[in-house]
Amino acid sequence: MKSTEVNFDGLVGPTHNYAGLSEGNVASLNNAHDTSSPKNAAKQGLAKMKALHDMGMTQGILAPQERPDMYALRRLGFSGSDADVLEAAYKQAPALLSACCSASSMWTANAATVSPSADTENGKVHFTPANLTNKFHRSLEPETTGNILKATFSDTAHFSHHQHLPDNDHFGDEGAANHTRLCAEYGEQGVEIFTFGRYAFNRNMPMPQKFPARQTLEASKAVARLHGLNESQTVYVQQNPDVIDQGVFHNDVIAVGNQNVLFFHEQAFLDTQNFLDEVRSKFGESEFHAIEVKSSQVSVEDCVNTYLFNTQIITLPNGEMSIIAPMHCYENAAVKAYLDELVTLNTPIKHVKYYDVNESMKNGGGPACLRLRVAMTQQELAAVNQHCLMSDAKFDELNAWVDKHYRDQLSLNDLRDPALVTESRTALDELTQILNLGSVYQFQR
Incomplete structure (x- = not known):
């Protein structure tokens, strides 16, 4: 049966700001405390979604989280009116206030791990929201993420939803940012690759010394069990x-895959040769392209600064592949030269298209961070909430919604403004009607 891969991008939330909350994420730390533009960020994200739609791709939309998270602030001991809670948090614990206002759910590569029906034991598409235990501001997301995914993929005949893994660092799970799937065709059984940063129960194994390894092997194996994956088609590799x-901080900053292409830096994995041998063995007889970028071609520093590998590789309707890259790649001489050469080589990648996602890039997320990939048959796609798919009319409707509700600028000082709570809830309540989601937010219940 013909299948397609749909990219579901996260809508940037009304409280998009630069708080520098993500240790290990260079861009996030370098731009901490800058004034953000929620309106520009949302419009940049919508423009990228529309561009892929215009290329003939099926493009999906995922709603943001409710922020500020007043429930978390009250749970942490702040009380009184919303204004009292925000003011007390601003004065006593500004880092907590920033965390509870984070719009980080825009990076839906961290929303969940998805396994298509061709790979799973029960023949359904499986979703497990990431618990994101390594960062407090992201650990607030999983329950609402699960609600949004269930409202988007509600047909139980085709979709299976799991609770996120236990909220413990031993099972730290970062979702699709550390997961990729290779296949000959989207509708055929593929090879699911889980990249992990450390072993939770064996401290003697290799692990980073400066920044945290957010994904554990134990978490990856738990998700594979939940999804009913066949061990003969599953690969675990250490970053x-x-x-x-x-x-x-995530594997999708140093490697990305699509169908029969794995595009990665030579320093991405701990044991590259054995990893590639296992992938080739499990991939089967179909042609497999392992595109390895050497440090002499592009340094790790340039990869991090430009997000060369946090690009999207998409298969166009004509069968050719294109890389969707941020403008940072275009503006870096070494990276631009590499990409210019790449499209001339004997690989399926024939085009590179550059887009402005600077508001996301400054906060530490490139094009690949902004999307969750869901491979589906035509029957499964028809069962998706159709209000969550991009169209010309939906693009206009969402841009008008952003213009109506979003601020042009937001500073850290603005996070104490109680009007921001009302603005955000009003916007999200209207959005749930636009996307036909029902009551996915706590304030709606």
């Missing part, structure tokens, strides 16, 4: 601890 310490 190189040295590149984590260089700011490669």
